[in-house]
Amino acid sequence: MSNARAPRRAFLALALSLFLFALAMSLLALPSTIQAQTVPEKPVVAHVAFDEKADLQWITDHGYDVWAVEQKERYAVVALSPAEWRTLAAAGYTLSIDEAHTARMQRSGPDAFYGGYLNAEELYAFLDETVTTHPTITQLVDYGDSWEKVTPGGNAGYDLQVLRITNRAISGTVPAPGLAYRPDITITKPLFFLMSNIHSREITTPEMGRRFIALLTEGYGSDPDVTWLVDNHEIWIVLTANPDGYKIVENSGNGLLYHRKNTNITNGIGCTFPSSSSNHYGVDLNRNASFRWGGTGSSDKPCDATYHGPSAASEPEEQALESLMSGLFNDQRGPLTDDMAPLDTSGLMISLHSYSDLVLWPWGWTDRRNANFAQLAQLGSKFSSYNGYTAQQSIALYPTTGTTDDWAYGTLGIASYTFEIGPGDWADPCSDFFPPYECQDMFWELNGPALLYAAKSARAPYQLPSGPDTLSVTVSAPFVMSGSSMVITAQISDTSNGNQPVAEARYWLDTPEWNAGTAIPMSATDGTFDSPTEQVQATLNTSGLQLGRHTSFIQGRDTSGHWGPVTAAFLEVSETNETLLLPLLRH
Structure with missing residues (x-):
């Protein structure tokens, strides 16, 4: 009987060894994090796992110092004192210490x-x-x-x-x-x-x-x-x-x-000093x-x-x-x-x-969308096209x-x-x-x-922000003689503003629309406005213009009727063609 059990015991021992080895390898795969519920002796940076939004809201409602939230991985990055660690662990949260960033938190300030x-x-x-x-x-x-x-x-x-x-x-x-x-x-x-x-x-x-x-x-x-x-x-x-x-x-x-926070100590009797991340005096101005x-x-x-x-x-x-x-x-x-x-x-x-x-917009106090949500989301998305950040309503981070x-x-x-x-x-x-x-x-x-x-x-x-961008504005020459013509060119792009075809482009010289200036139409260089990105141009005759610097303001419209922000370019009108004269003077 004992001989019959020996292979089974050997198999179980081998299986247990493999399990422990796999567990050790999984922990080694997370080199910066210690998985533990043991209460730390000093303040730490911790990952606090949550399942539902209500779990995250409980953390924010109870004044914990939340640094970031990883929604996909379902954990919050929180600075915790030992007492706060105990409270969250007792409440059923799973916590892990990030050693590298705990060390960063404790480094010297200067x-x-x-x-x-x-x-x-x-x-x-x-x-x-x-x-x-x-x-x-x-x-x-x-x-x-x-x-x-x-x-x-x-x-x-x-x-x-x-x-x-x-x-x-x-x-x-x-x-x-x-x-x-x-x-x-x-x-x-x-x-x-x-x-x-x-x-x-x-x-x-x-x-x-x-x-x-x-x-x-x-x-x-x-x-x-x-x-x-x-x-x-x-x-x-x-x-x-x-x-x-x-x-x-x-x-x-x-x-x-x-x-x-600020440094108001009026209501901070009993707060620690020097301050820690999770316990310090003052009022959070935000x-x-x-x-x-x-x-x-x-x-x-x-x-x-x-x-x-x-x-x-x-x-x-x-x-x-x-x-x-x-x-x-x-x-x-x-x-x-x-x-x-x-x-x-x-x-x-x-x-x-x-x-x-992140790029965030209101509201932060409720999941409800405000009445200007579509417009705020459009501009937020536009900001994101520049900085690559995630654009979202504030409460998507935390309440x-x-x-x-x-x-x-x-x-x-x-x-x-x-x-x-x-x-x-x-x-x-x-x-x-x-x-x-x-x-x-x-x-x-x-x-x-x-x-x-x-x-x-x-x-x-x-x-x-719903209208197209005006990009790559150029003039055929930075200096032109009075009475000659010059060409203003630009790229009008709606690719990050709804991707509608560009329908129209225009420019103003010196006096923009908001100052009652007169718009001058520009044409598509390929002959037709039918694409989300169009090259446009206009020929400007400088006869009658004062000598000196002038500013052109260029703007595009998409087929949905949205005009975008203007982009400007300088041009200089002079008595002589300085584009030709300056190289001769240098020579």
């Missing part, structure tokens, strides 16, 4: 921060220098004070500053309410509002704002698209909406880097907005990362931000949740965050309430977005809130064109 990022004082100095260098197209506006500045007995705090970029010598036709504290400023042009760093640890975002400022100011007068934008639109940029919190990140050591404040996706516990504050817009930073935008934009939407903003609504806002490679973009759309009706900059793939070295500074070049390459398109679309963001 080593990560000073690789090229500007500190708070340098950001403010950059703004001052920009105004000094470009006084006719820039203006620095103090729109309020940070919590530290209005609270005696602590740090000095900061003025809240926004940079206005526009040619003030050129006025528009549609006045905004204006700023009570700056009666000298009159807003009459379409406006694009860009804000960064409402979450202090997201240090990529001020760098994107800084580069956009440099693009606009340094390109003015030489880049035709930048020039017409600065002449005919208003662009307002907040580099840091949370300077007190940014200062904490700048000065941080181990464990302090991941401070997300849960403190007065629209849909205090609901799902925010916390009423002062030490939680998503603490929404004691009341709606309780924080001076949020009060100042809402007051600023209410003065810059007309209220263009009705008071009811399902009211639709008119299709000709003007104005656009983008709040820069990191990370996860939120009291956010800036929900407030801007819900209160004012303007097209409002959040960009989550930086890859969500943890294996990518440019992931996380503190990527190496060299990652900024890649981030800018992706997002610079998207921000420029946003500025171009601000005149009618619910209409223009």
Whole structure:
């Protein structure tokens, strides 16, 4: 009998050995992750698995510091203290520690921060220098004070500053309410509002704002698209909406880097100091907005990362931000949740965050689509065509309430977005809130064109993105003699705007449509408008034109009747043909 069982025992032993070997290999296949339910001794970055949306919502509703969500793999990336780990494990969640990124979270702050990022004082100095260098197209506006500045007995705090970029010598036709504290400023042009760093640890975002400022100011007068934008639109940029919190990140050591909120300690008695990612004082300014404040996706516990504050817009930073935008934009939407903003609504806002490679639009508080969902999705998809990010309604990431973009759309009706900059793939070295500074070049390459398109679309963001793009605008010669002819050419493409055939193209010389200019038709170079991409041209006789620089504004329309944004080109009319004369002079 025992001899008969021996082969069976040997077989079972072999099977068990193979099973254990396979299990070990499966764990080795996940080198950056330890599968465990053992409570860690220190704060960690964890993957928290979820099955249903309700499981994810429970996490966000209880104030956990959610960094990213992988919907396909069904897990959230969450910073957890040992106590929070125990709570989630007891609630039935499966957790795993990511060793590599836990180590990244605990690294030294200054080593990560000073690789090229500007500190708070340098950001403010950059703004001052920009105004000094470009006084006719820039203006620095103090729109309020940070919590530290209005609270005696602590740090000095900061003025809240926004940079206005526009040619003030050129006025528009549609006045905004204006700023009570700056009666000298009159807003009459379409406006694009860009804000960064409402979450202090997201240090990529001020760098994107800084580069956009440099693009606009340094390109003015030489880049035709930048020039017409600065002449005919208003662009307002907040580099840091949370300077007190940014200062904490700048000065941080181990464990302090991941401070997300402002520095209001009034309701933070008992919160840890130095701060950890999952336990720190302050109010989450992106849960403190007065629209849909205090609901799902925010916390009423002062030490939680998503603490929404004691009341709606309780924080001076949020009060100042809402007051600023209410003065810059007309209220263009009705008071009811399902009211639709008119299709000709003007104005656009983008709040820069990191990370996860996402373009988000309202709502974040509900699965319901807002009344302008189709228009917001169209523009979001257009942004995605530039940066390659996933475009989706905010709640598809996770539920939120009291956010800036929900407030801007819900209160004012303007097209409002959040960009989550930086890859969500943890294996990518440019992931996380503190990527190496060299990652900024890649981030800018992706997002610079998207921000420029946003500025171009601000005149009618619910209409223009449905129309074709005007690309590759050229003139036959940059300089022409007065009285001679020149050819303006362009490519009109609807391939990323609905893929409708192009039906028409036109241009204006010097005076665009919104200033009652006269449109001049352009023809398809192949003789017929019948394709989603068309090469177009027009011949311009310069007789009667003043000597000097002129600007052509080119625009296309698809067969659905949608006109796209304009693209500009410069041409120079002179007494002599400088195209021929300059080479002779050089010779």
